[in-house]
Amino acid sequence: MSDNQIKDRIKEAVKQVILSGKDVKENVKKITGDAVEKAMEEGRFTTERVKETTEKVISGAVEAAEEVGKEAGDVAAGAFEGTQKGLVSAIESVGDKTKAFVKEDLSRTKKDLEAIEELFLETTRKVASRSGEVAKDVLNDLADQTQKTTSVLRKKTRHAAGKIAERLKEAGKDAAKATAKAAGKAAHVVADEAKELGKRSVDVAKGAAAGMWKGAKDALKKEKEDK
Numbered sequence: 770m771s772d773n774q775i776k777d778r779i780k781e782a783v784k785q786v787i788l789s790g791k792d793v794k795e796n797v798k799k800i801t802g803d804a805v806e807k808a809m810e811e812g813r814f815t816t817e818r819v820k821e822t823t824e825k826v827i828s829g830a831v832e833a834a835e836e837v838g839k840e841a842g843d844v845a846a847g848a849f850e851g852t853q854k855g856l857v858s859a860i861e862s863v864g865d866k867t868k869a870f871v872k873e874d875l876s877r878t879k880k881d882l883e884a885i886e887e888l889f890l891e892t893t894r895k896v897a898s899r900s901g902e903v904a905k906d907v908l909n910d911l912a913d914q915t916q917k918t919t920s921v922l923r924k925k926t927r928h929a930a931g932k933i934a935e936r937l938k939e940a941g942k943d944a945a946k947a948t949a950k951a952a953g954k955a956a957h958v959v960a961d962e963a964k965e966l967g968k969r970s971v972d973v974a975k976g977a978a979a980g981m982w983k984g985a986k987d988a989l990k991k992e993k994e995d996k
Contacts, residue, residue, distance in 0.1 A: 775808055775822065779829030780836075783844060787837045797847030798854065801826050805855025814863050816881045816888055819856065823892045826852050831896060831904045845904040849893060849911045853922050856889060860925045879933040882926045890916055 779801065786796040808822045830848035834841040863878065890912045897908035915922075 773825070775804060776825040776829035779804055779826055780833040783830045783833035783848075784837055787834060787840045787844065793840050794843040794847040794850075797830055797844050798851035801830055801848045801851030802854040802858070803851075805852050806858040809855070809859035810862065814859060814878060814881065816884050819881075819885055820888055820892055823852055823856070823889055824896060826855075827893060827908070828896045828899075831900050831908075834904065835901050841901060841903040842907050845900070845907040846911065849908060853889065853915075853920070856885065857922055857925045860885070860922075860929050863929055875933050875937050879930050879937065882930045882933070885926045886915075886920065886923045889922065 782800045783797055786793055786800065789796075804826050805822055808826075809818060812818055827845075827848045830844050831841065834844035860882065863882070893908050893912045897905045897912070900908065
């Protein structure tokens, strides 16, 4: 699903929630959370995808409220919390996927994870800057509070990054073992070749000595015959 499709679906769903007038904040939280989690699972977990998805989901929800003309505060709060929840769920699933990652993928993913919270808050403020006063204040306040505390998102990203660091360490050890094994095997082959070469040299030397002895015997025999 493209980013514009995500935004359009969020807007439509949020409008329906607002018009129903029931548990607006909680329903918006669920809609946005599910949308973010699904969008992040559809492709590789990168900072670029986090930025694009977060922006489309939060802005879609806020625009829906502003077009309807009410509930902007609750919708903004629900969208912020839901988006954060969706990112947390996506981050939790990243740990399972890394088992199939090569070392380069692990390094990139770790780096991306460590930047997620900062990117999420930066995107939230970006959406706030072009929103109406109510949504703007709510989004900026939530971003400020999150930055000052140890959020769930920060805990999860640190935990996931720590797991990947462990896998990188293991991958490094495995690579070292493989290199050592290959080096040992190579040394063994070289030793065998040297042994074989030595054996051949001895055989050649023996052959040469035998040849020389035979030549000497023949010469001695010829000398006796001449006499």
